[in-house]
Amino acid sequence: MNFDIERTFEILERTPGALSALLTGLSDEWLLVNEGGDTFSAKDVVGHLIAGEETDWVERTEIILEHGVDRPFTPFDRFSFREDYKTASLVEMLETFRDLRSKNLDRIRGLEIDETKLDLEGTHPELGKVRLRQLLATWAVHDLGHIRQITRVMAKQYIDAVGPWRQYLRVLDE
Amino acid sequence: MNFDIERTFEILERTPGALSALLTGLSDEWLLVNEGGDTFSAKDVVGHLIAGEETDWVERTEIILEHGVDRPFTPFDRFSFREDYKTASLVEMLETFRDLRSKNLDRIRGLEIDETKLDLEGTHPELGKVRLRQLLATWAVHDLGHIRQITRVMAKQYIDAVGPWRQYLRVLDE
Numbered sequence: 001m002n003f004d005i006e007r008t009f010e011i012l013e014r015t016p017g018a019l020s021a022l023l024t025g026l027s028d029e030w031l032l033v034n035e036g037g038d039t040f041s042a043k044d045v046v047g048h049l050i051a052g053e054e055t056d057w058v059e060r061t062e063i064i065l066e067h068g069v070d071r072p073f074t075p076f077d078r079f080s081f082r083e084d085y086k087t088a089s090l091v092e093m094l095e096t097f098r099d100l101r102s103k104n105l106d107r108i109r110g111l112e113i114d115e116t117k118l119d120l121e122g123t124h125p126e127l128g129k130v131r132l133r134q135l136l137a138t139w140a141v142h143d144l145g146h147i148r149q150i151t152r153v154m155a156k157q158y159i160d161a162v163g164p165w166r167q168y169l170r171v172l173d174e
Numbered sequence: 175m176n177f178d179i180e181r182t183f184e185i186l187e188r189t190p191g192a193l194s195a196l197l198t199g200l201s202d203e204w205l206l207v208n209e210g211g212d213t214f215s216a217k218d219v220v221g222h223l224i225a226g227e228e229t230d231w232v233e234r235t236e237i238i239l240e241h242g243v244d245r246p247f248t249p250f251d252r253f254s255f256r257e258d259y260k261t262a263s264l265v266e267m268l269e270t271f272r273d274l275r276s277k278n279l280d281r282i283r284g285l286e287i288d289e290t291k292l293d294l295e296g297t298h299p300e301l302g303k304v305r306l307r308q309l310l311a312t313w314a315v316h317d318l319g320h321i322r323q324i325t326r327v328m329a330k331q332y333i334d335a336v337g338p339w340r341q342y343l344r345v346l347d348e
Contacts, residue, residue, distance in 0.1 A: 027181055134338070138339040152318075154185070
């Protein structure tokens, strides 16, 4: 499937609602566990997505449109949210994410991005030259990848509880 | 995490809403693609989950409670839904899934399953002896695994569109 900005918005618009439906009201046994070490819990993922709305996707879009390849993107701090949202409840964080995402999509729509703009390039601090269309595709795939991560982290809490069914449940051994 | 029936209901109750929020209104470009061959599209997954509500989880629970290990479970047909829901729209299927899931959870609650019942065994046609608590844990993990599958199938549509970001997006190479 080729990149299409409207198809991309479809994914980006739905992520906050999907996460709210999946996570609101769950016990901390599901929300706060991770896969060990520095890995993310379900709640951490929401914090990470908020940080992306605050400092990553739209900022990088504007850098590409205003400065092209001349100004490299600011490296994204994957763990800043841990300090910023240390005392926030999951429900507050889901609301923050929904609001930021909605505002950011309005901002992106306001930029009237056409095929010519989608081909513009920026400089990623590690990956080098990247195009705006690749940044926006990555934004949507990043959402889907983190929903997937949440389901895996939660599923693994039952890795022993499923008994012999484990061999049918690939999610448990990823 | 040890099996807990109330924690298990938490997951099972949320899946229909999460899938509705994730999928309702998406274009067919996201909903109808699969990973090749006999693999499932997002819409197929919803059909598969409906079939599980119709013929698998509750039926097997009742077989364990009524017959123990003496009556093996009926093997689950993973592809029956393709015929049954060939002409149904995704929205109809999501509604069907939500209704069946809600009724099935009411049925399960009506069985007043306590710790003694959770330890009862049944006979799986391939896995042999399994306990009721393992069946119910598997039901929840199966939900999570299929949400994960949907995000992976959709994300892969942008495997080329993300360009150099692919190396950061593990979901694309699973």
